[in-house]
């Protein structure tokens with residue numbers, strides 16, 4: 001059943017809401033389906049040091065590599081190749097968007113993870129369902145340290161194809177996380193400078209979880225992803241599923257950046273003043289004009305160079321059109 005969960009979730013049109021949880025057995029524990037795209041695994045014997053892990057993918061429907069990676073993990077769990085030793089909640093985020101291969105249907109799900117959010121529509125409703133599922137999962141495992149990796153891929157090429165976004169929140173990140181991410185072949189880390197209401201921010205802000213958005217390469221269609229490049233990440237996730245300590249290495253292998261400015265799109269008449277295919281982390285010299293907005297005016301790089309991440313001139317009005325970042329020292 002586990003190996004087929006992804007296919008079944010994506011095939012049912014429309015997904016049938018579950019009136020009650022469905023349960024079953026797996027080699028080293030049991031599974032519970034809490035609703036569409038919400039699968040909890042409970043180990044028969046949990047290891048004492050195991051974290052309560054949330055692994056999410058498909059928050060953006062066209063980001064398929066993380067979904068394939070979760071598929072590999074589920075198949076290996078079902079085959080008994082992974083000895084489940086930690087409680088895990090697998091989340092498939094925006095199911096209609098995954099089916100249609102789009103980033104979102106109506107609005108960007110990954111801006112809606114705010115408990116005050118009371119917007120109407122499918123994506124706001126899905127965000128509320130996912131927040132409730134995460135709340136219930138962490139409450140069931142309140143004795144364990146909370147962890148959430150929200151897996152994505154980026155729209156563009158990147159000077160660092162695999163990078164972590166560290167959401168802004170009061171909770172400090174444990175030093176071991178940097179060591180694990182470096183061993184998982186994450187190449188860069190981006191520290192957010194303010195609250196962002198993303199899914200990983202939700203777990204960090206409201207649940208004191210060790211939480212990241214992980215960008216694992218570039219958007220591609222199902223079947224066209226290079227999962228070989230994600231083997232070290234798979235090894236990290238398998239260690240977490242088994243409830244054992246993941247391998248680590250020197251964090252200095254990774255480049256660290258801090259967000260200095262968020263470029264917002266304020267007007268219909270908005271342009272980014274660089275090529276559409278500019279890779280993430282491309283640096284621009286002081287004095288370079290980066291954006292022109294009929295309401296906000298021009299944005300020009302100040303005294304220090306800035307690199308651009310997630311540029312997207314097509315975002316909704318009032319949304320983030322790019323992050324502008326600068327190198328920062330590795331955490332001590």
Ligand SMILES: O=C(O)CCC(=O)N[C@@H](CCC(=O)O)C(=O)O
Pocket residue numbers: 060110152153154155156165167196198200213309310311312
């Ligand atoms: O490549 C892009 O432009 C977007 C990739 C993506 O979906 N990134 C996430 C980052 C979330 C965060 O800031 O933690 C997003 O934009 O939601």
Ligand SMILES: [Zn+2]
Pocket residue numbers: 059060063152153
């Ligand atoms: Zn994404």
